[in-house]
Amino acid sequence: DGGITQSPKYLFRKEGQNVTLSCEQNLNHDAMYWYRQDPGQGLRLIYYSQIVNDFQKGDIAEGYSVSREKKESFPLTVTSAQKNPTAFYLCASRTGNEQFFGPGTRLTVL
Amino acid sequence: AQSVSQHNHHVILSEAASLELGCNYSYGGTVNLFWYVQYPGQHLQLLLKYFSGDPLVKGIKGFEAEFIKSKFSFNLRKPSVQWSDTAEYFCAVNPNNAGNMLTFGGGTRLMVKP
Numbered sequence: 631d632g633g634i635t636q637s638p639k640y641l642f643r644k645e646g647q648n649v650t651l652s653c654e655q656n657l658n659h660d661a662m663y664w665y666r667q668d669p670g671q672g673l674r675l676i677y678y679s680q681i682v683n684d685f686q687k688g689d690i691a692e693g694y695s696v697s698r699e700k701k702e703s704f705p706l707t708v709t710s711a712q713k714n715p716t717a718f719y720l721c722a723s724r725t726g727n728e729q730f731f732g733p734g735t736r737l738t739v740l
Numbered sequence: 741a742q743s744v745s746q747h748n749h750h751v752i753l754s755e756a757a758s759l760e761l762g763c764n765y766s767y768g769g770t771v772n773l774f775w776y777v778q779y780p781g782q783h784l785q786l787l788l789k790y791f792s793g794d795p796l797v798k799g800i801k802g803f804e805a806e807f808i809k810s811k812f813s814f815n816l817r818k819p820s821v822q823w824s825d826t827a828e829y830f831c832a833v834n835p836n837n838a839g840n841m842l843t844f845g846g847g848t849r850l851m852v853k854p
Contacts (some may be wrong), residue, residue, distance in 0.1 A: 670749060672830055672844035720784060724840060727772055727791065731784040
């Protein structure tokens with residue numbers, strides 16, 4: 631069953647802790663993306679990766695980090711430097727001009 | 741900077757009413773245009789897209805959108821909505837020279853009353 635998986639669905643962390651969100655795809659797509667979704671602001675691009683071992687900052691990269699060691703995986707770390715980390719995080723991968731999205735992870739920082 | 745505006749943040753309609761959701765973008769060059777839908781508890785999924793050709797594009801579930809270049813608009817329409825269309829709708833734009841980056845609008849939350 632092909633697709634994009636994100637785990638966990640809900641994540642709670644204490645302020646000041648780093649947390650890593652998982653994103654895996656078995657679609658054999660080269661490009662992967664991380665977005666943050668906040669009410670009324672749509673989706674904003676955090677980081678993207680066009681190919682393994684390469685990634686670029688998006689519009690709101692501050693306080694986040696990523697790695698792309700494998701084609702299938704693009705984990706996102708939300709660091710303690712991110713001032714407002716509570717949000718819904720969406721991962722996507724792309725073929726051609728179309729992006730496909732995962733189910734998302736809702737992160738709440740207490 | 742590139743921006744995408746969806747002026748209707750919340751829309752409430754009764755079943756069988758007609759729907760039009762506005763989307764305007766600020767980029768002046770050639771663009772690819774998308775509408776995505778997020779049903780409650782489900783993945784964001786593609787509703788329809790425009791790359792070139794006929795500016796009136798048909799999508800899934802009876803939706804269509806019209807690209808009007810002179811107005812920088814890509815409004816989404818459906819002649820008769822159903823309760824199952826209750827969802828959040830996002831317009832997205834990809835300038836042709838932007839490496840497949842998408843810029844999203846703020847979203848429109850549609851509620852259809854049965």
